[in-house]
Amino acid sequence: MSTNKVIHALYNDDDILMDAVKTVKDAHYHIEEVFTPFPVHGLDKAMGLAPTRLAITAFLYGITGTAVATWLTWYTMIADWPQDIGGKPSFSWAENMPAFVPILFELTVFFAAHLMVITFYMRSKIWPFKEAENPDPRTTDDHFLMEISVNENEEELKALLQTTGAVEINVVDKH
Template sequence: MSDKVIHAIYDDDDVLLKAVKEVREANHHIDEVYTPFPVHGLEKAMGIANTRIAITAFLYGITGLGFAVWMMNYMMIEDWPQNIGGKPSFSYAENMPAFVPIMFELTVFFAAHLMVITFYMRSKIGPFVKASNPDPRTTDDKFLMEVPVTGDAKELEAFLTKTGATETKIVDKH
């Protein structure tokens, strides 16, 4: 594996999308693409598989629902049963309609907060993590494709320029 990569800068998202398809058709690997905004269809063009984030969201929601049921049963039925407004507090089933809003809120709370934590861990971002953006212009109006150098670097640079790159640069892999 090469320790050098080529940073190809593009000015337009449509040109970038077309270039990604051409680079993949030429059997070159694309390490990463940095864009200032989401580009529709880029993940499909790069061959990135769909995520399983919806499955984790469902599991986190079920965890929140289970926690809500356990918490309300313990607090309102077992530990400190109270007669509030004439409502019986002898069993969970009798009080369930009053507990529905709490179950809903804790389901959403667990799913949302655990999804954020999962996203940060999976993306290796978050507080105190140094950003790994190779070119600050990609946060403004440029698009950068990072391609590892395999074989002749000059030939690969010429190919990327032919795909519409406005500039290319060979750098050490970070």
């Protein structure tokens, strides 16, 4: 068999899919990808995927937002155009900081949220008008698809997948 072939095993239940992923991984087969209509809790661990570092980037983006907010409030209210608002002194950022807390919070959240969306789309290679790479349209509705690479082991892999509760098994050429 050619190495550019894959087996698509379709399942109609997420619990059956989780058991099938564990069975396939225990048999030492490489799962290329799993397509699901909704997030399946624990699937990343069952597949043996490394933990994501998106939380670290979110924290760094939040720190960046806080730094920008600190600079913005200092520059606009202390350095550029100091004003006496409500009797608050305009010569010290530290004395005015309690009044700036909403701005600090909002810009922290703004930077973290917007930069995380951009990072997620870039990391996932998703951009506007990109064609879907979904191998079977049923995986957007009610089916789960496990894609496994074929390496001279097509028949034994099909037999294994039959025992896992797959409702459909197809061998396809991967583009």
